[in-house]
Amino acid sequence: MREKIKKIAKERESELIQIRRTLHQHPELALQEVETARLLADNLRKLPGVTVYENMAEGTGVVGILKGSKGPGKCVMLRADIDALPIEEQTDTEFKSKNPGKMHACGHDAHATWILGAAMILSQLRDEFCGTVKFVFQPGEECGKGAMALIEKDQILENPKVDAVFAAHAWPTVRAGKIGIAAKYAFGCPGGFSLKIIGKGGHGSWPYECINPITIAVQICSALQAVVAENLDSTEPRVISIGSIHAGDAGNIIPDECIVRGTFRATEMAIMEQIAAQIERVVDGITAMHGAKYELDVFIGGEAVKNDPAMIELSKKSAEEILGEGNCYIIDKKHLGGENFAEYSSRVPGCYMFVGIANNQTEGRFGLHSPIFEIDEEVLAPASAVFANIVLNYFNQETEVEKCLN
Secondary structure: OOOHHHHHHHHHHHHHHHHHHHHHHOOOOOOOHHHHHHHHHHHHHOOOEEEEEEEEEEOOOOEEEEEEOOOOOOOOEEEEOOOOEOOOOOOOOOOOOOOOOOOOOOEEEEHHHHHHHHHHHHHHHHHOOOOEEEEEOOOOOOOOHHHHHHHHOOOOOOOOOEEEEEEEEEEEEOOOOEEEEEEEOOOOOOOOEEEEOOOOOOEOOOOOOOHHHHHHHHHHHHHHHHHHHHHOOOOEEEEEEEEEEEEOOOEEEOOOOEEEEEEEEEOOOHHHHHHHHHHHHHHHHHHHHHHOOOEEEEEEEOEEEEHHHHHHHHHHHHHHHHHHOOOOEEEEEOOOOOOOOOHHHHHOOOEEEEEEEEEOOOOOOOOOOOOOOOOOHHHHHHHHHHHHHHHHHHHHHHHHHHHHHH
Protein backbone atom coordinates (compact mmCIF):
# COMPACT_ATOMS: atom_id res chain seq x y z
CA MET A 1 0.00 0.00 0.00
CA ARG A 2 2.86 2.40 0.79
CA GLU A 3 4.25 1.92 -2.70
CA LYS A 4 0.83 2.58 -4.21
CA ILE A 5 0.57 5.81 -2.23
CA LYS A 6 4.02 6.98 -3.29
CA LYS A 7 3.39 6.02 -6.91
CA ILE A 8 0.14 7.99 -7.10
CA ALA A 9 1.77 10.98 -5.38
CA LYS A 10 4.63 10.95 -7.88
CA GLU A 11 2.21 10.74 -10.80
CA ARG A 12 0.38 13.80 -9.47
CA GLU A 13 3.49 15.81 -8.64
CA SER A 14 3.54 18.14 -11.65
CA GLU A 15 -0.19 18.79 -11.24
CA LEU A 16 0.26 19.62 -7.56
CA ILE A 17 3.10 22.01 -8.32
CA GLN A 18 0.97 23.82 -10.90
CA ILE A 19 -1.97 24.08 -8.48
CA ARG A 20 0.28 25.52 -5.81
CA ARG A 21 1.75 28.04 -8.24
CA THR A 22 -1.71 29.14 -9.31
CA LEU A 23 -2.72 29.63 -5.69
CA HIS A 24 0.51 31.51 -5.04
CA GLN A 25 -0.08 33.86 -7.95
CA HIS A 26 -3.57 34.73 -6.77
CA PRO A 27 -3.39 35.20 -2.98
CA GLU A 28 -6.51 36.38 -1.17
CA LEU A 29 -6.76 37.76 2.35
CA ALA A 30 -8.69 36.23 5.24
CA LEU A 31 -12.39 35.64 4.51
CA GLN A 32 -11.93 36.94 0.95
CA GLU A 33 -10.70 33.67 -0.58
CA VAL A 34 -13.29 33.53 -3.36
CA GLU A 35 -11.07 32.44 -6.28
CA THR A 36 -9.01 30.21 -4.00
CA ALA A 37 -12.15 28.41 -2.86
CA ARG A 38 -13.38 28.03 -6.43
CA LEU A 39 -10.11 26.49 -7.59
CA LEU A 40 -10.05 24.02 -4.70
CA ALA A 41 -13.69 23.04 -5.16
CA ASP A 42 -13.21 22.56 -8.92
CA ASN A 43 -10.26 20.23 -8.33
CA LEU A 44 -12.09 18.26 -5.63
CA ARG A 45 -15.04 17.75 -7.97
CA LYS A 46 -12.75 15.98 -10.44
CA LEU A 47 -12.04 13.24 -7.90
CA PRO A 48 -14.21 10.11 -8.00
CA GLY A 49 -16.09 9.50 -4.77
CA VAL A 50 -15.59 13.00 -3.33
CA THR A 51 -18.66 15.05 -2.41
CA VAL A 52 -17.94 18.79 -2.37
CA TYR A 53 -19.49 21.43 -0.14
CA GLU A 54 -18.88 25.13 -0.80
CA ASN A 55 -19.68 28.41 0.97
CA MET A 56 -18.70 26.91 4.32
CA ALA A 57 -17.48 28.93 7.31
CA GLU A 58 -19.98 31.64 6.36
CA GLY A 59 -18.44 32.17 2.95
CA THR A 60 -15.25 30.78 1.45
CA GLY A 61 -14.71 27.45 3.20
CA VAL A 62 -14.60 24.28 1.10
CA VAL A 63 -15.07 20.71 2.33
CA GLY A 64 -14.68 17.45 0.45
CA ILE A 65 -15.97 14.19 1.89
CA LEU A 66 -14.76 10.79 0.71
CA LYS A 67 -16.19 7.48 1.90
CA GLY A 68 -14.24 4.28 1.53
CA SER A 69 -15.96 1.59 -0.51
CA LYS A 70 -15.62 -0.95 2.30
CA GLY A 71 -17.96 0.98 4.61
CA PRO A 72 -18.23 4.22 6.65
CA GLY A 73 -16.07 3.17 9.63
CA LYS A 74 -14.14 5.86 11.53
CA CYS A 75 -13.81 9.46 10.32
CA VAL A 76 -10.54 11.37 9.88
CA MET A 77 -10.34 15.08 9.14
CA LEU A 78 -7.45 16.68 7.24
CA ARG A 79 -7.39 20.46 7.49
CA ALA A 80 -5.64 23.17 5.49
CA ASP A 81 -5.82 26.94 5.94
CA ILE A 82 -6.11 28.90 2.69
CA ASP A 83 -5.76 32.65 3.35
CA ALA A 84 -2.84 34.89 2.42
CA LEU A 85 -1.25 37.90 4.12
CA PRO A 86 -1.19 41.67 3.41
CA ILE A 87 2.47 41.58 2.37
CA GLU A 88 4.10 42.74 -0.88
CA GLU A 89 6.05 39.82 -2.32
CA GLN A 90 9.75 40.42 -2.91
CA THR A 91 10.77 37.17 -4.58
CA ASP A 92 11.76 36.88 -8.24
CA THR A 93 9.91 33.66 -9.01
CA GLU A 94 8.07 33.41 -12.32
CA PHE A 95 4.84 32.70 -10.41
CA LYS A 96 5.05 35.52 -7.86
CA SER A 97 1.89 37.18 -6.61
CA LYS A 98 -0.19 39.07 -9.15
CA ASN A 99 -2.25 40.73 -6.43
CA PRO A 100 -0.48 43.88 -5.17
CA GLY A 101 0.11 43.94 -1.43
CA LYS A 102 -0.95 40.32 -0.98
CA MET A 103 1.22 37.22 -0.66
CA HIS A 104 1.21 33.63 0.53
CA ALA A 105 4.01 34.43 2.96
CA CYS A 106 3.02 31.70 5.40
CA GLY A 107 2.75 28.72 3.07
CA HIS A 108 -1.03 28.31 3.09
CA ASP A 109 -0.89 27.72 -0.66
CA ALA A 110 1.26 24.68 0.05
CA HIS A 111 -1.03 23.56 2.90
CA ALA A 112 -4.05 23.61 0.61
CA THR A 113 -2.10 21.80 -2.12
CA TRP A 114 -0.92 18.87 -0.04
CA ILE A 115 -4.36 18.28 1.49
CA LEU A 116 -5.78 18.35 -2.05
CA GLY A 117 -3.00 15.94 -3.00
CA ALA A 118 -4.03 13.60 -0.18
CA ALA A 119 -7.59 13.72 -1.55
CA MET A 120 -6.28 12.74 -5.00
CA ILE A 121 -4.41 9.75 -3.59
CA LEU A 122 -7.21 8.52 -1.32
CA SER A 123 -9.80 8.93 -4.06
CA GLN A 124 -7.84 6.46 -6.18
CA LEU A 125 -7.53 4.10 -3.21
CA ARG A 126 -11.13 4.37 -1.99
CA ASP A 127 -11.79 0.67 -2.72
CA GLU A 128 -9.01 -0.22 -0.28
CA PHE A 129 -10.39 1.17 2.98
CA CYS A 130 -13.28 1.37 5.38
CA GLY A 131 -13.79 4.88 6.74
CA THR A 132 -14.66 8.49 5.91
CA VAL A 133 -12.26 11.34 5.21
CA LYS A 134 -13.11 15.03 5.49
CA PHE A 135 -10.82 17.37 3.54
CA VAL A 136 -11.35 20.78 5.12
CA PHE A 137 -10.08 23.99 3.51
CA GLN A 138 -10.52 26.66 6.15
CA PRO A 139 -10.62 30.40 5.43
CA GLY A 140 -9.59 33.15 7.79
CA GLU A 141 -6.89 31.48 9.87
CA GLU A 142 -4.69 34.58 9.91
CA CYS A 143 -7.45 36.63 11.53
CA GLY A 144 -8.33 33.88 14.00
CA LYS A 145 -11.65 33.07 12.35
CA GLY A 146 -12.97 30.30 10.14
CA ALA A 147 -12.48 27.40 12.53
CA MET A 148 -15.28 28.29 14.93
CA ALA A 149 -17.68 28.99 12.07
CA LEU A 150 -16.95 25.54 10.66
CA ILE A 151 -17.47 23.96 14.08
CA GLU A 152 -20.52 25.89 15.27
CA LYS A 153 -22.38 26.73 12.06
CA ASP A 154 -21.34 23.89 9.76
CA GLN A 155 -20.96 21.17 12.42
CA ILE A 156 -17.76 20.05 10.71
CA LEU A 157 -16.84 17.71 13.57
CA GLU A 158 -20.19 15.91 13.28
CA ASN A 159 -22.21 13.98 10.66
CA PRO A 160 -20.18 11.81 10.71
CA LYS A 161 -18.38 12.47 13.97
CA VAL A 162 -14.67 13.16 13.47
CA ASP A 163 -12.45 10.74 15.40
CA ALA A 164 -9.04 12.28 14.64
CA VAL A 165 -7.75 15.44 12.99
CA PHE A 166 -4.42 16.25 11.31
CA ALA A 167 -2.72 19.28 9.74
CA ALA A 168 0.74 20.60 8.97
CA HIS A 169 2.59 23.86 8.44
CA ALA A 170 5.32 24.61 5.93
CA TRP A 171 8.29 25.17 8.23
CA PRO A 172 11.41 27.09 7.14
CA THR A 173 13.69 25.74 9.90
CA VAL A 174 13.07 22.09 8.96
CA ARG A 175 14.91 20.67 5.95
CA ALA A 176 12.92 19.60 2.91
CA GLY A 177 12.38 15.86 2.99
CA LYS A 178 11.88 15.84 6.75
CA ILE A 179 8.98 16.42 9.10
CA GLY A 180 9.14 17.65 12.68
CA ILE A 181 6.43 16.97 15.24
CA ALA A 182 6.15 18.88 18.51
CA ALA A 183 6.27 16.55 21.50
CA LYS A 184 3.44 18.46 23.17
CA TYR A 185 2.67 22.01 22.05
CA ALA A 186 2.87 22.82 18.35
CA PHE A 187 1.54 26.34 18.98
CA GLY A 188 0.74 28.43 22.03
CA CYS A 189 -2.25 30.44 23.21
CA PRO A 190 -2.38 33.74 21.29
CA GLY A 191 -3.29 36.99 22.98
CA GLY A 192 -2.82 40.69 22.42
CA PHE A 193 -3.53 44.17 23.64
CA SER A 194 -4.23 47.65 22.33
CA LEU A 195 -3.51 50.60 24.59
CA LYS A 196 -4.32 54.27 24.13
CA ILE A 197 -2.46 56.51 26.59
CA ILE A 198 -4.21 59.87 26.98
CA GLY A 199 -1.92 62.59 28.20
CA LYS A 200 -1.76 66.35 27.70
CA GLY A 201 -0.01 67.74 24.67
CA GLY A 202 1.99 70.91 24.29
CA HIS A 203 5.25 72.42 23.14
CA GLY A 204 8.42 70.43 23.66
CA SER A 205 10.09 73.47 25.27
CA TRP A 206 7.74 73.29 28.27
CA PRO A 207 7.33 69.56 29.09
CA TYR A 208 6.38 70.39 32.70
CA GLU A 209 3.12 71.82 31.38
CA CYS A 210 2.34 68.56 29.60
CA ILE A 211 1.72 64.89 30.34
CA ASN A 212 3.87 63.15 27.77
CA PRO A 213 2.18 59.90 26.62
CA ILE A 214 5.36 58.78 24.85
CA THR A 215 7.38 58.86 28.06
CA ILE A 216 4.63 56.87 29.74
CA ALA A 217 4.55 54.36 26.88
CA VAL A 218 8.30 53.77 27.15
CA GLN A 219 7.98 53.06 30.87
CA ILE A 220 5.07 50.69 30.31
CA CYS A 221 6.94 48.78 27.60
CA SER A 222 9.96 48.39 29.86
CA ALA A 223 7.84 47.30 32.81
CA LEU A 224 6.06 44.66 30.73
CA GLN A 225 9.37 42.98 29.96
CA ALA A 226 10.05 42.82 33.69
CA VAL A 227 6.68 41.11 34.12
CA VAL A 228 7.81 38.29 31.83
CA ALA A 229 11.20 38.00 33.49
CA GLU A 230 10.27 38.37 37.16
CA ASN A 231 6.54 38.05 37.81
CA LEU A 232 5.66 34.77 36.10
CA ASP A 233 6.69 31.15 36.56
CA SER A 234 10.00 30.94 34.72
CA THR A 235 9.52 27.22 33.96
CA GLU A 236 6.59 27.99 31.63
CA PRO A 237 7.14 29.38 28.11
CA ARG A 238 5.77 32.93 27.83
CA VAL A 239 6.47 36.16 25.97
CA ILE A 240 5.22 39.73 25.64
CA SER A 241 6.24 41.63 22.51
CA ILE A 242 5.48 45.23 21.55
CA GLY A 243 4.90 45.48 17.83
CA SER A 244 3.54 48.98 17.33
CA ILE A 245 3.92 52.43 18.92
CA HIS A 246 2.39 55.49 17.25
CA ALA A 247 2.34 59.07 18.53
CA GLY A 248 2.94 62.58 17.30
CA ASP A 249 3.96 64.16 14.03
CA ALA A 250 6.74 66.58 14.97
CA GLY A 251 9.87 66.46 17.09
CA ASN A 252 9.09 69.63 19.05
CA ILE A 253 5.45 68.90 19.89
CA ILE A 254 4.34 66.61 22.70
CA PRO A 255 1.21 64.77 21.50
CA ASP A 256 -1.99 64.20 23.43
CA GLU A 257 -2.08 60.47 22.81
CA CYS A 258 0.11 57.45 22.16
CA ILE A 259 -1.13 54.11 20.81
CA VAL A 260 0.72 50.93 21.83
CA ARG A 261 -0.09 47.47 20.49
CA GLY A 262 1.46 44.17 21.37
CA THR A 263 1.07 40.43 21.61
CA PHE A 264 1.56 37.93 24.40
CA ARG A 265 1.81 34.16 24.25
CA ALA A 266 2.04 31.14 26.54
CA THR A 267 1.22 27.45 26.38
CA GLU A 268 -1.09 27.39 29.39
CA MET A 269 -4.31 29.41 29.65
CA ALA A 270 -3.63 30.11 33.34
CA ILE A 271 -0.39 31.89 32.39
CA MET A 272 -2.24 33.87 29.72
CA GLU A 273 -4.73 35.07 32.32
CA GLN A 274 -1.89 36.07 34.65
CA ILE A 275 -0.20 38.04 31.86
CA ALA A 276 -3.47 39.82 31.00
CA ALA A 277 -3.94 40.82 34.65
CA GLN A 278 -0.34 42.02 34.91
CA ILE A 279 -0.66 44.15 31.77
CA GLU A 280 -3.65 45.95 33.25
CA ARG A 281 -1.90 46.38 36.61
CA VAL A 282 1.23 47.86 35.00
CA VAL A 283 -0.75 50.22 32.73
CA ASP A 284 -3.00 51.39 35.54
CA GLY A 285 -0.09 52.03 37.92
CA ILE A 286 2.20 53.91 35.53
CA THR A 287 -0.49 56.09 33.97
CA ALA A 288 -1.80 56.98 37.45
CA MET A 289 1.71 57.95 38.54
CA HIS A 290 1.90 60.45 35.68
CA GLY A 291 -1.69 61.69 35.95
CA ALA A 292 -2.65 60.28 32.55
CA LYS A 293 -5.71 58.33 31.47
CA TYR A 294 -5.87 55.25 29.32
CA GLU A 295 -8.07 52.95 27.27
CA LEU A 296 -6.95 49.32 27.28
CA ASP A 297 -8.25 46.32 25.40
CA VAL A 298 -6.67 42.98 26.36
CA PHE A 299 -7.82 39.83 24.60
CA ILE A 300 -6.96 36.15 24.79
CA GLY A 301 -7.49 33.88 21.79
CA GLY A 302 -7.99 30.14 21.82
CA GLU A 303 -6.22 27.24 23.47
CA ALA A 304 -2.74 26.07 22.58
CA VAL A 305 -2.37 23.46 19.83
CA LYS A 306 -1.58 20.37 21.89
CA ASN A 307 -0.59 17.19 20.07
CA ASP A 308 -2.15 13.93 21.24
CA PRO A 309 0.53 11.32 22.15
CA ALA A 310 -1.16 8.50 20.23
CA MET A 311 -1.61 10.72 17.16
CA ILE A 312 2.05 11.77 17.36
CA GLU A 313 3.11 8.12 17.29
CA LEU A 314 0.80 7.36 14.37
CA SER A 315 1.94 10.43 12.41
CA LYS A 316 5.65 9.74 12.96
CA LYS A 317 5.31 6.11 11.89
CA SER A 318 3.27 7.09 8.83
CA ALA A 319 5.69 9.84 7.81
CA GLU A 320 8.74 7.60 8.07
CA GLU A 321 7.06 4.93 5.94
CA ILE A 322 6.89 7.53 3.16
CA LEU A 323 9.99 9.65 3.76
CA GLY A 324 12.32 7.01 5.16
CA GLU A 325 13.43 6.08 8.65
CA GLY A 326 14.82 9.01 10.62
CA ASN A 327 13.19 11.63 8.40
CA CYS A 328 10.47 12.40 10.92
CA TYR A 329 11.61 13.53 14.35
CA ILE A 330 10.18 14.82 17.61
CA ILE A 331 10.71 18.47 18.60
CA ASP A 332 10.87 19.04 22.35
CA LYS A 333 10.69 22.83 22.06
CA LYS A 334 7.29 24.41 22.72
CA HIS A 335 6.34 26.87 19.98
CA LEU A 336 4.46 30.04 20.94
CA GLY A 337 3.02 30.98 17.56
CA GLY A 338 -0.77 31.02 17.28
CA GLU A 339 -2.92 28.67 15.18
CA ASN A 340 -6.66 28.16 15.50
CA PHE A 341 -6.25 24.48 14.66
CA ALA A 342 -6.58 24.38 18.46
CA GLU A 343 -10.33 24.73 18.00
CA TYR A 344 -10.33 21.26 16.46
CA SER A 345 -7.55 19.56 18.46
CA SER A 346 -9.03 20.69 21.79
CA ARG A 347 -12.19 18.75 20.87
CA VAL A 348 -10.77 15.79 18.94
CA PRO A 349 -7.43 13.92 19.25
CA GLY A 350 -5.06 15.39 16.71
CA CYS A 351 -1.54 16.06 15.55
CA TYR A 352 -0.05 19.16 13.93
CA MET A 353 3.21 18.64 12.04
CA PHE A 354 5.95 20.86 10.59
CA VAL A 355 6.77 19.96 6.98
CA GLY A 356 10.32 20.96 6.10
CA ILE A 357 10.66 23.37 3.17
CA ALA A 358 14.28 24.55 3.55
CA ASN A 359 16.99 23.70 1.05
CA ASN A 360 20.56 24.88 0.44
CA GLN A 361 19.36 28.08 -1.23
CA THR A 362 16.73 29.09 1.33
CA GLU A 363 17.81 27.72 4.71
CA GLY A 364 18.22 30.52 7.25
CA ARG A 365 17.12 33.28 4.85
CA PHE A 366 13.61 33.92 6.18
CA GLY A 367 10.93 32.99 8.66
CA LEU A 368 7.16 32.91 8.51
CA HIS A 369 5.40 36.04 7.20
CA SER A 370 8.48 37.13 5.27
CA PRO A 371 8.18 38.91 1.90
CA ILE A 372 10.82 36.51 0.53
CA PHE A 373 9.13 33.36 1.88
CA GLU A 374 9.54 30.38 -0.47
CA ILE A 375 9.00 26.64 -0.32
CA ASP A 376 10.86 23.77 -1.92
CA GLU A 377 8.15 22.50 -4.27
CA GLU A 378 9.54 18.97 -4.14
CA VAL A 379 7.88 18.57 -0.73
CA LEU A 380 4.32 18.82 -2.08
CA ALA A 381 3.89 15.26 -3.38
CA PRO A 382 5.63 13.54 -0.43
CA ALA A 383 3.60 15.60 2.07
CA SER A 384 0.42 14.57 0.24
CA ALA A 385 1.53 10.95 0.52
CA VAL A 386 2.26 11.32 4.23
CA PHE A 387 -1.26 12.60 4.90
CA ALA A 388 -2.80 9.80 2.85
CA ASN A 389 -0.72 7.25 4.74
CA ILE A 390 -1.74 8.71 8.09
CA VAL A 391 -5.40 8.27 7.14
CA LEU A 392 -4.99 4.69 5.97
CA ASN A 393 -2.87 3.73 8.97
CA TYR A 394 -5.49 5.22 11.28
CA PHE A 395 -8.25 3.23 9.60
CA ASN A 396 -6.20 0.02 9.60
CA GLN A 397 -5.26 0.54 13.24
CA GLU A 398 -8.91 0.92 14.21
CA THR A 399 -9.87 -2.13 12.14
CA GLU A 400 -7.28 -4.27 13.93
CA VAL A 401 -8.52 -3.06 17.31
CA GLU A 402 -12.09 -3.95 16.38
CA LYS A 403 -10.97 -7.41 15.24
CA CYS A 404 -9.29 -7.97 18.61
CA LEU A 405 -12.40 -6.85 20.49
CA ASN A 406 -14.56 -9.20 18.43
